[in-house]
């Protein structure tokens with residue numbers, strides 16, 4: 301008898317431990333639909349249940365047990381919201397924390413506190429975005445979501461403290477509250493000096509310390525040579541179609557701005573991906589859709605099939621063809637040199653086309669490169685951060701994912717251009733051929749620059765900074781010492797000799813340059829001798 305009690309007590313302790321470990325958290329708000337908190341153990345069990353159903357490819361589940369609630373909007377009011385809600389509520393794990401705190405496709409797990417600088421950097425980056433793009437300041441979220449005042453307050457609380465706020469002591473909560481309010485104040489009453497520096501459209505307010513403005517080597521005038529409406533996404537009127545014809549099957553991914561589901565088009569029986577957008581600023585939605593429209597005929601660019609909105613919940617979704625992809629980082633284990641060249645070339649075709657249409661992707665990374673190896677097809681996904689390039693415009697440097705961010709984003713060079721995509725491509729390529737992804741594995745933005753400098757050398761960094769009159773911030777100054785430029789050969793693992801050969805290394809070296817002007821353009825990259833053998837075949 302005593303033994304049974306001990307066992308029950310032990311099981312209870314284990315459940316409580318896992319409930320805490322899996323970050324049981326308050327409800328996830330979306331529109332006016334939210335579920336009340338479940339007891340910790342249910343939170344834990346729910347987390348496990350969903351995770352066990354959360355693989356990448358779920359085609360087998362059509363009509364099977366994985367068949368979730370009806371069509372996106374075919375059933376009762378707010379079904380899309382309920383669908384999203386049900387997934388989110390079941391997945392009360394640390395990924396939610398990353399997501400809620402705005403960490404960008406964050407792969408690391410955060411501690412159960414929002415005291416880390418990373419979190420605030422993420423929160424402030426959202427607000428910074430508003431500040432920088434003050435002309436975009438968005439008043440439409442409440443209207444878009446039609447939140448009740450009570451829901452709105454709860455959402456603000458959630459934003460303020462993060463989903464883990466109950467783990468904070470009262471003094472931590474009040475510090476969090478203060479910092480959050482400061483961010484809001486800053487965004488609402490921006491420092492005019494800052495605004496001058498970052499104002500997106502002002503060439504004349506170029507900071508005096510800068511001695512040279514950067515301008516794209518190619519396609520600099522593509523947008524100015526087009527009528528205004530070509531790149532004016534803020535005036536773009538989105539056409540929203542009904543949701544009825546789509547049926548959600550199960551969840552296959554998530555991003556900062558969306559929850560992504562595998563589904564079918566009931567009319568055509570086609571497999572589709574339904575990207576349900578989280579509450580985002582209207583201009584971001586207009587930008588993604590307008591850009592997808594601009595580049596829709598491009599090679600290897602994912603096609604936007606439909607834009608749908610549930611009339612009741614007002615939840616908006618984008619529909620794409622489903623790509624039965626293999627994680628590129630797994631794929632590298634069995635790709636031959638020819639395969640890798642082939643996919644790099646296909647990726648470059650997508651990038652070159654996009655740049656030629658006046659668009660920078662601004663978030664190239666392995667997660668956004670979908671390879672269907674069976675059909676030898678590659679698609680460039682996620683155009684949520686893409687932007688039209690204008691040579692006189694200053695851009696938000698808080699774009700791209702940390703490990704793929706080029707130096708210009710890390711030293712506030714806001715006059716960057718298409719070449720930022722070529723750096724990210726270089727990081728991706730380095731990860732593949734050197735079997736080390738991410739190749740530059742910074743712990744934060746300053747450390748990211750340090751990691752880059754340790755490889756490319758301090759002299760090269762200083763040459764780049766001097767050329768444009770750029771400066772390091774105080775922390776970077778103190779962190780970055782004198783490092784010599786390293787020979788790439790030292791990073792080649794023995795078993796990768798076949799793919800990391802001299803031509804591949806030369807190609808890599810020409811992509812990973814501090815100075816955006818010195819990097820290969822997409823067209824130059826396609827003409828690099830690395831691809832000669834592919835072209836012959």
Ligand SMILES: Nc1ncnc2c1ncn2[C@@H]1O[C@H](COP(=O)(O)OP(=O)(O)OP(=O)(O)O)[C@@H](O)[C@H]1O
Nearest residue numbers: 553554555556557558560573620621622623682684
């Ligand atoms: N057409 C597709 N086919 C298969 N999987 C897809 C497709 N589109 C998106 N996904 C999956 O969903 C994930 C999230 O999609 P996406 O990157 O478009 O969302 P996001 O919210 O913009 O993400 P991010 O946080 O990177 O900005 C992708 O990394 C991918 O794994």
